[in-house]
Amino acid sequence: MFFEPFTDVVPSFFGWLNQGPLTLTIFLHTIIVLPMFWIYFQEKKKLEEA
Amino acid sequence: MLASIKTHELKYESQKLGMMYFRVAIILFGAQLLMGLIAAFQFLVPGFLFEIFDFSVARMVHINALVVWMLFAMIGSVYYMIPDETGIEAVGVKIGKIAFWVLTVAVTIVVLVYIFVQIGAGTEATIWFINEGREYIEAPRWADIGIVVVVLIFYWNVFATFMKGKQTGIMMVMVANLMALAGLYLTGMFFTDNISMDQFWWWWVIHLWVEATWEVFVGTLAAYALIKIIGAKREIVEMWLWIEVLMLFGSGVLGMGHHYFWIGTPEYWWEIGALFSALEPVPLVAMFVHVLYDWGKEQGLAEAEGDGSGHALNNGPAMAWIVTNAFGNFLGAGVWGFFHTLPQVNIYTHGTQFTASHGHLSFYGAYATILIGMMYMGLQGTYGIKHMKMTFKSKMGIFLTTFGVLGMGVALLISGYEQVLVERAELGATWNAFFVAQELPWYIQGQLWRFIMGIVTFVGFIYLVWDLLTIGKQAKQAQEAKA
Amino acid sequence: MAKKNVSVWTSIPFWRRSAAWVTGFAVVLLIWLSFDTLGQISMGTDEDLKSGVTKRVPGPTVINYNIDYKFSKKRGSEVPIIGDKEPFFGKEWSVEDAAALLHLGKLTSQAKNCMNCHTLLGNGAYYAPDLTKAWLDPTWEAMGYFGQKTKEEGIAHFLQHPAENAIHTRRMPNLAITPEEAKGLVAFLKHMSSIDTNGFPRNFSKTVEQFKQGGTNAR
Numbered sequence: 001m002f003f004e005p006f007t008d009v010v011p012s013f014f015g016w017l018n019q020g021p022l023t024l025t026i027f028l029h030t031i032i033v034l035p036m037f038w039i040y041f042q043e044k045k046k047l048e049e050a
Numbered sequence: 051m052l053a054s055i056k057t058h059e060l061k062y063e064s065q066k067l068g069m070m071y072f073r074v075a076i077i078l079f080g081a082q083l084l085m086g087l088i089a090a091f092q093f094l095v096p097g098f099l100f101e102i103f104d105f106s107v108a109r110m111v112h113i114n115a116l117v118v119w120m121l122f123a124m125i126g127s128v129y130y131m132i133p134d135e136t137g138i139e140a141v142g143v144k145i146g147k148i149a150f151w152v153l154t155v156a157v158t159i160v161v162l163v164y165i166f167v168q169i170g171a172g173t174e175a176t177i178w179f180i181n182e183g184r185e186y187i188e189a190p191r192w193a194d195i196g197i198v199v200v201v202l203i204f205y206w207n208v209f210a211t212f213m214k215g216k217q218t219g220i221m222m223v224m225v226a227n228l229m230a231l232a233g234l235y236l237t238g239m240f241f242t243d244n245i246s247m248d249q250f251w252w253w254w255v256i257h258l259w260v261e262a263t264w265e266v267f268v269g270t271l272a273a274y275a276l277i278k279i280i281g282a283k284r285e286i287v288e289m290w291l292w293i294e295v296l297m298l299f300g301s302g303v304l305g306m307g308h309h310y311f312w313i314g315t316p317e318y319w320w321e322i323g324a325l326f327s328a329l330e331p332v333p334l335v336a337m338f339v340h341v342l343y344d345w346g347k348e349q350g351l352a353e354a355e356g357d358g359s360g361h362a363l364n365n366g367p368a369m370a371w372i373v374t375n376a377f378g379n380f381l382g383a384g385v386w387g388f389f390h391t392l393p394q395v396n397i398y399t400h401g402t403q404f405t406a407s408h409g410h411l412s413f414y415g416a417y418a419t420i421l422i423g424m425m426y427m428g429l430q431g432t433y434g435i436k437h438m439k440m441t442f443k444s445k446m447g448i449f450l451t452t453f454g455v456l457g458m459g460v461a462l463l464i465s466g467y468e469q470v471l472v473e474r475a476e477l478g479a480t481w482n483a484f485f486v487a488q489e490l491p492w493y494i495q496g497q498l499w500r501f502i503m504g505i506v507t508f509v510g511f512i513y514l515v516w517d518l519l520t521i522g523k524q525a526k527q528a529q530e531a532k533a
Numbered sequence: 534m535a536k537k538n539v540s541v542w543t544s545i546p547f548w549r550r551s552a553a554w555v556t557g558f559a560v561v562l563l564i565w566l567s568f569d570t571l572g573q574i575s576m577g578t579d580e581d582l583k584s585g586v587t588k589r590v591p592g593p594t595v596i597n598y599n600i601d602y603k604f605s606k607k608r609g610s611e612v613p614i615i616g617d618k619e620p621f622f623g624k625e626w627s628v629e630d631a632a633a634l635l636h637l638g639k640l641t642s643q644a645k646n647c648m649n650c651h652t653l654l655g656n657g658a659y660y661a662p663d664l665t666k667a668w669l670d671p672t673w674e675a676m677g678y679f680g681q682k683t684k685e686e687g688i689a690h691f692l693q694h695p696a697e698n699a700i701h702t703r704r705m706p707n708l709a710i711t712p713e714e715a716k717g718l719v720a721f722l723k724h725m726s727s728i729d730t731n732g733f734p735r736n737f738s739k740t741v742e743q744f745k746q747g748g749t750n751a752r
Contacts, residue, residue, distance in 0.1 A: 007608050008317040009589050009729055010573045014566060018318040025325040032300065032558055036551050043547040047539035093660070096703040101696070104706045105660045106649035172641030172714045183643030185657055219545065243632070243639045245725055246574045246590045249654055250567075285545065292548035296555050303559035304566075312733035313654045314574050314589050320731075322566070397735050401655035401663055478736030481672040482744060484662040485701050 059434035062133040064140035064211075067147055069432060071126025072425045074154055076515060078119035079418075081161070083508050085112035090501040094494070107168050110181070110188055111161060116413060117186055118157055123421035124267060125204055128224065130428050131274050132208065135224075136215025142207045149203040156196045160189055177241060184248070186256055187238045194239050201232045219288035223295060224270050231263040246314030253309040260412075261330060261383075262302035268379065268420050269294040269337060272372060275420075275427060276341065279369050280348040280362045290340045297333035305330050311393045312400055320393040327391045331384030341376040345369070365430050366440040367521070370448055371423030378415020378452070386411050386459065398474040403466030403496070411459035414451075425518060433522035435529055443517035450510025457503030465496030579628045582615065589729045593631035596621045596720050600727045602669050602738050610732025621723070622685055622716060631720070638721030641714040650705075653725065655733060661705065666737055668719075668726035671744040676700065688722070689715035 008015045018024040060066050089108040092098050099108075132140050140146060163180055170176030181188040189197065205228055212225050238255035242248050273291045276282040307323025345362065352362040363369045386408040390399040399405070430438045469487045477483030487493060541547050577588030582595060599616035618625065626634065642648075648657035651664045662670075668688075678687025679698050691698050692715040695705035710718065 009587055010316065012316065012318075012569050012573065014318045014569055015316060018321055022321055022325060024318055025321040028304065028322065028562060029325065032555055032562075035554055035558075039547065039550050039554065040541055043544055043550070044539060044541045046546075047541060047544060048537050089660075100704065101706045104650075106646045106658070106706075109658050109660070110646060110649045169646050169708060170644050171709075171711070172637055172644045172717065174640070176644035177640070180644070181646060183646045183648055185648050188646070188649075219549075241640070241643075243593070243636050244574070244576050244590055245639065245653060245721075246728055247571070248639075249656060250570065250574060252656075289543060289545050289548055292545060292552045296548060296552035299552070299556035300559055303556065303563050306563060310570070312730045313656070314728045314730055315570050316573050316589070317731055319570075397733055400733060401652040401657070401659065403659055406659055474734065475736070478738075478740030479663060479666075479734030480737060480740050480744065481662045481667075481670050481700070483740060485703075488703070 058432040060432055062139050063143040064129045064132050064146070064207075065428070065431060067140075067143060067150060068126040068128075068130030069428050070147075070150055071122045071129065072428055074157075075119045075123035075126060075421070076425065076518065078115045078122065078157075080511060080515070082112055082115035082119060083504075083511055085109070085115060087501070087504050087508060090497070090504050093497045094501060103165075104168075107164065111164050113186055114164070114188055115161070120264075120413075120417050120421060122153075123424065124264075126428070127271055127421065127424040128204075128208060128228070130424065130431070131271075132211050132221075134278070135218050135221045135274065136211050138211060138215040140207050141210045141214060142203070145203055146207050149200045152196065153200045156193055156200075160193050163190070164188070174241075184238070184252055187252070191239070194235075198232075198235065198239075201235070205229065205232050218284070220270055220273050220291065223266065223291055227263055227266045227270065227295075231259065231267065234258050234263065249313045250310070250315065253306060257306050257309055258303070260416075261305060261327075262299060264417060265298045265302065265333075265379075265383075266295055268375070268416060269298065269333075271420055271424060272337065272341060272375070275368065275372050275423060276344055278427065279365045279372070280345055282344045282348060286344070290336075294333050294337060294340075297329075297336065301326050301329040301332065308391050308393075308396065311396055324392050328388060330391075331380065331388055334380040334384040338376040338380045341373060345373070361437065364436060365427060365438045367438065367444040367448070367517075368423045368426035368430070370440060370444070371419050371426065374448060374452055375415065375419035375423065378411070378419050380415075382408070382411030382413075382415030382459065386463075398470045399466070402469045402474065403462045404470060405466075407459050407462035407466050410455060410462065414455040419452075422514070426521075429518065429522040433526045435522070435525045437529075438521070438525050441517060441521055441524065443513050444521060447510055447514030447517050450513060451507050452510075454503045454505075454507030454510055457506060458500045461496045461499035461503060463496075465493045465500070468492040468496070587729075591615065591724070591727050592628075593635040593720070593724060594626060594628055595727045596631055596634070596723050597625050598727075600668065600723065602666055602726070602741075604738060608732065610735065611738050612732070613727050613729055615727060621720070622689075623683075634717050634720045635724055636717075637714065638717030638719070638724075641710065641717050642721055645708045645710065654728070654730060661703065663734060664722060664725065665728075665730060665734060666726050668723045669737070669741065671741050672700065675744070685716075685719045685723070688719045692718055 006015060014024060017027055058066065085108045088099070088103065089105055089112055092105045092108065129140065129146065167180050170180040178191040181190055208228060209225055212221050234255055237251050269291055273287045276287055277284055304322055305327035307319040308327040310319035311323060348362040390396050390404050390408065426438070468490060472490060473479060473483045473487035477486060574590050576590050577586065577592045579592055579594045581588050582591060582598065595615060597618055599619045601614040601616060602611050603614050605612045647653065647664070650658050650661040652659065654665050655663060673684050673687055678684055679690045681687040681690050689712065692710050693712065696707050699705065
């Protein structure tokens, strides 16, 4: 029973992502943080070339 | 501070305007404390001023004076820092002064109506002219519109001055953040029959103010103050400021979810609110570390190679308030907020004295402290003082108010804890459960200590005002005697 | 050629861009989530009620139905249950009349500043009881509806004469509520009790059962 059945009143995209232990919030955190890697390497390249 | 109306060495009209805002702010702060004392006393003696000046009225003026004095002090701080940061006078300072008087008169009328008219019939007219009956943003609709106009004038002043003058990183954050801060007020200006919808938008104003834009505002003020007071390096301060913006908005914007647990909104907010808001204390720790680190570093430099005075600080009381802010923000907003931010806990603590405890500590720790610090910086500039030192009154002021508010926070927390266990967990939140919990000795003792600590806070406030009124003149005389 | 030793972690542009990205994207997500939520919390219609469609916030005509608050195994918490029809102030309210009554009630709740003593959906002041499920509170019955025939009339009577009918030393003041406004407020309270609050307040229904069996904790 790692993943829980959907229990909310109205089905929705975010409700569907909300599948159990912190799935929705970890997903949101990940897509917020991931692009920072790209920003990091781009800035690194800029500094190295400067 | 009063004498500073006539004698000041401020070069810029914008800074004088800032001082005008500070003066009104401190008066409203006093009004807030008085109303708080009345409301706290009514918890102990419910018949006090019954049907003359009921709890609802005292409490409404208490929280409205809070919001308004902070907005006044915030606008004042911005007008004060603009010339320092941009290097020029605020472009529309004349209309800024008119806006100040309009706002002050409007606030006075609103407060008088709150106190003497109090409530109205269930009609649109009441919402337009007496009060809107929505916690924190009770201001009637006419005043809402007035506030928007005044804020637009203020914002135009900040924006146009920023565009014309030097564009620092601090001002860039300030300009962007103020736009969000002002715009958010609009989401709290309409009426709906749907109470869930009502509270959904209400939180857009309240949460996105106090847990996002106001916090970034505080970060900006702290950055400016550290450069002014201890001569911190701008590059380091601005780097920290961007990190703070990242973390405050990154956690605070979606941290909104912790207000959407129980107001009719979907279950997915549980997760969003839980983790995002659980991260809200992280930037507050970072801010505290940053302030102390910079202070220590500059103090070390001052001793090693300084001007012989051995002081890194040029403004003792302002720095004391800013350090109190850094710690109070972390403790009151961060730790106290985290106590009850998870839905598993919040289902029991929501709407109990827990919230009141957190509210007192966080508003004081996060906002009141740094705004008072800014007032001391204003006084230093007004009297042209090179090294402003703490007086006995400054020390009593900061110690008693801080100790008093901390005491109120702890007392309310104990009452809240009892209420959570008895009313919510044991008995289940009916009217009977509510009153049983309110009558237990542990609850009443907490309320009694809250009242006592409220008086301590008020005594501290008297010292604070006394100090604000005298410290500038005294320091100036001492400085002249020395020279 | 050896690469220069650089420090991205202390670079202002790196943090500035990251701050802009994180803030901007968080705001986009919040707006997207808000649209989803606003759709879910907009009021239902009379048809929804007739056909048994569950809405988080039912339409105003929910005042024509019996409302209860019971534990749901599926949700793991208490949920509002909209039952059979029952008269409200002795009649069935049309869609227009129910909406007008709820409008008056919500307006009155703001005009009388309820929120600065009570909490609504848990938000407000903490001086007086929470009103989220006030309509379902067993106290009304225990007080014999203040001598009135029905619960709604009892509550309306109390709202017009709160100080005289106080159930605690912390009395509610007389707020000059008219009979019409009182009716509106009762409709507002009844409507609020039908909102799905994800199980807040918890344990409410358990206490109601205890209370009805005579197990009161009042002193």
